[in-house]
Amino acid sequence: MRILxxxxxxxxxxxxxxxxxSYHILRHLASKHxxxxxxxxxxxEDREHVDALSGFVAESRFEYLDRRRLARAGMRALVHGRPVTLEMFDDARLHEWVAGLxxxxxxxxCLVFSSSMGQYLPGGSGERLxxxxxLVDVxxxxxxxxAHKSHVSLPMRFVYRREARLLQRFELDLASRADATLLVSEQERELFLSLAERAGLEVRERVFSMRNGVDTEFFDPQRSWPRPHDGEGVHLVFTGAMDYWANVDGVEWFxxxxxxxIAEHRPDVRFHIVGSNPDPRVRDLAGEHVNVTGRVEDVRPYLAHARLAVCPLRIAxxxxxxxxxxxxxxxxVVATPEALTGIDCSVLSEFCTGRPDVFAENVIRLLDDADLHRELSATVRAHVERHFSWEASLGLLDELMAS
Incomplete structure (x- = not known):
């Protein structure tokens, strides 16, 4: 098949x-089509990686998404009555490339990744393909x-509510026109279907969940990894893009x-915030117990030399x-309920909470109990090996693309 x-x-x-x-989807599709x-x-810095994809694809076209476009996108969105998300990703050169192709x-x-790219469906309706x-997420x-966060100002609440309303309308319209719509978990699928039913759309038979996988050969705890820090004390780690609002909020709260x-019980604790483009609020967290790394070439050494991972996300x-x-x-992993959505690992539910005091107690318990830590370490590795294979997940995509 020839797939856009x-x-x-x-x-x-x-x-x-x-x-x-999106990378694992590309690699999978390119192996067959x-x-x-x-x-x-x-x-x-990602411009240099365009050429790295040439071995996967017959042809590619990428445009630079300058963050300075956001203000213009906001103005156009107000004028045109569209979501800011769509205006931000609306590019005449990319439209021209799609039409010419x-x-x-x-x-x-045609496979569209994320609602923001739905505006590029060839021919507008996608009926010919x-x-x-x-959608990945809703x-x-x-x-x-x-919009419901307490610290958000009234003007921004209006902006967020407007974006939610208009983007939801577009997401539902996309699903009504597509032959199939994917979401990353069964929870996201059920949420989307409830919104569709409320809007009077009959799409249940065309909406599917396709969970993410993890490359267990790449993330291999048996390999030897160089120590990325001085090694003293006990180390906790959080990884992620550190200019993303939900990650910033999560690590600030933690x-x-x-x-x-935790530090009151374990004065030798060290928390590593590992990820690119740390927001100024994240950089300001650096101190005696906190290390903010910025961009790293490989997160695996930080994971390998950590005692625990924490995922304190309050929006996910x-x-x-x-x-x-x-x-x-x-x-x-000690995490909030939001961070564990869709992972369905019963053993982690014991260490899942949104209360700061209980979260700290869970971390301390795993730092202090070596036997429990050892048992949980083996269990979580076995869980992803058994339930989060990319090969198994992407089999559904093969069926949907060929139907």
Missing amino acids: YLVHRIPYPPNKGDKIR EVFLGGFYDDP QARVPLDA RTVVD DSEKWREY VREILPR RGIQNKVLEAMAMGLP
């Missing part, structure tokens, strides 16, 4: 949540959750509300790759 694959962020290197999923890849890169290549199918939309609900309780959609990767490295 549209992504909102270049799927290489696979070093953050959405790029991990002729793929034409189009989308954006928002980090200037369709005119000269007899495409068989087999069309699969991978993004509109993320904006709705932001450092201010939870870490002091879908499945957290950071949790799966830590589990694959044999790291017990």
Whole structure:
């Protein structure tokens, strides 16, 4: 098959949540089909990776998504009555490439990754091509959750509510036109179906959950990894893009509300915040017990030399790759309920809480009890090996693309 694959962020290197999923989808499709890849890169350093994808695809086109476009996108969204998300990713050059590709290549199918790329469906409706939309998460609900956060100003609450309302309308319209729609977990699927039913849409038979996987050979706890820090004390780790609001909120909450309780019991504790582009609020957290690394080439040494992973997210959609990767490295994870959605690991539920005092107690318990730590380490590794294979997940995509 000749497949047009549209992504909102270049799927290489696979070093953050959405790029991990889109990369494994690309690699899988390219092993069986002729793929034409189009989308954006928002980090200037990612421009060099466009050529790295040439071995996967027949043709590609990427445009630079300059963050300075956001103000203009906001103004256009107000004028046109559209979500800011769509205006942000609306690019005349990419539209032209898609239209030109369709005119000269007899495409068989189109896979759209994220709602923001749905506006590029060839021919507007996608009727001529087999069309699969991978929403991944219900993004509109993320904006709705932001609007209900207590610290959000009244003007921003209006902005977030508007974005939630308009983006949800577009997500539902996409699902009504697509041959199949994917979400990352059964929980996200049921949420989306409830929104569709409320809107009077009959799409249940065309909406599926396709969970993320984890590369257990890449994340191998048996390998020897160089020590990324001085090694003294006990080490906790959080990984993720540190300019992403939910990650910023999570680590701020952990450092201010939870870490002091842990440090009182374990003065030698060290918390490593590992991820690119740390927000100024994250950089300000650095101190006696906190190390903010910024961008690292490889997160595995930090995982390998940590005692525990923590995932204190208070807003989260879908499945957290950071949790799966830590589990694959044999790291017990202490997390909030939001961070464990879709992972369905019963043994971790005992260490899952949104209360700062209980969160700290769970961390201390795992730091102090070597036998419990050893048992949990083996259990979480076995769980991802058994339930989070990319090969098993992507089998569904093969069926949907060929139907």
